[in-house]
Amino acid sequence: MGGPGILVTLDIALRGAGIALLLIVAAATLRQARGRPAAWLGALLAVGAAAYAVCSSPGPHDPPVWFAPVLMLCTGNAAIFWLFAQAMFDDSFRLRPWHALVWMGLVVWPLAHLLGAGFTSHWLVGVLVRGAVILLALLALAQTVRDWGSDLVEGRRRLRLFILIAVALHIAATVTAELVIGTDQVPMSLHLLNSGALVAIAAIIAMLLLQADLDSVLGPTPVGPAADAVSPTLQPARPPLGTVAPEDEPADPALLATLDRLMAVDRLYRQEGLTIGVLAGRLGLPEYRLRRAINRGLGYRNFNEYLNRHRLADAKQALADPGQAEVPILTIALDSGFQSLGPFNRAFKADTGMTPTEYRKAAEGRNGA
CATH class of the missing domain: 1.10.10.60 (Homeodomain-like)
Structure with missing residues (x-):
């Protein structure tokens, strides 16, 4: 009896540490928002990951109605990850109203299930939702890889590599395990591995944030349109005032x-x-x-x-x-x-x-x- 009890305690401790780190990441990123979608989408992604740490914990999966916001954050995080990848790695990206519909399409299923809707128990509904999660993860991966070679921001290039190796693979592996083994059949050892991976990812992100210049990675604060839209002269972009690049070195x-x-x-x-x-x-x-x-x-x-x-x-x-x-x-x-x-x-x-x-x-x- 002592063995399983120790595993459960360790799992709870790891998840708690991961949640704390992810909320710190969210707060640190949100401080840099200043109208930049990549910043507040990143903060929302960290909060959603913290919600996932709660939702994926072992034990009975029959939450009360008041748990609905946590479930929505957890299930909708695949859409947030996809949007974050676009906002972070595509400087021309702009949020559109239909993006919210993608997020809502993911959260309807757990919300309806929580409220007792009968259709949510059909196996096909679960497969479709999990398929959508995998598809969004693949789209985020594609955005992460796209234009990698032409990216000039070193901190953002490193973030691409981290997302490619860690976050996307973690999401894909988790969903695949649930599809093959079943949500209620996942052994405690895999739960422990899952929580340990969450802590590792959160710790790496926290260290990257401490070392990185977020203004450089996230980009300059959005400003109004150019004063002279029809001027034929070349007006190169300039870095935002006050930006100090890591490993700062004057250009030759x-x-x-x-x-x-x-x-x-x-x-x-x-x-x-x-x-x-x-x-x-x-x-x-x-x-x-x-x-x-x-x-x-x-x-x-x-x-x-x-x-x-x-x-x-x-x-x-x-x-x-x-x-x-x-x-x-x-x-x-x-x-x-x-x-x-x-x-x-x-x-x-x-x-x-x-x-x-x-x-x-x-x-x-x-x-x-």
């Missing part, structure tokens, strides 16, 4: 001057298949030094964003040039370095608030005035 002025020449004079951004690895090879530098220079010296968080800023400036200049009024927009897009019209139109609209055609007409009006 000579390297920044070389980059400026390659882009402004040689127009290297027009080269097809240009990656940060290709550019680093041309400069004879390791990739991490080039990433650090572009991120810290010029304020860009993504290499593609850096290239597109130059490409868009090139396209704006061409669209505003009366001598190129008859040149097709597709030709201008390709000449500027974009591979097709669709990505060019989306990037142009996001940057200026106008379509290329509208921008050209506005420029014609200014030139004719």
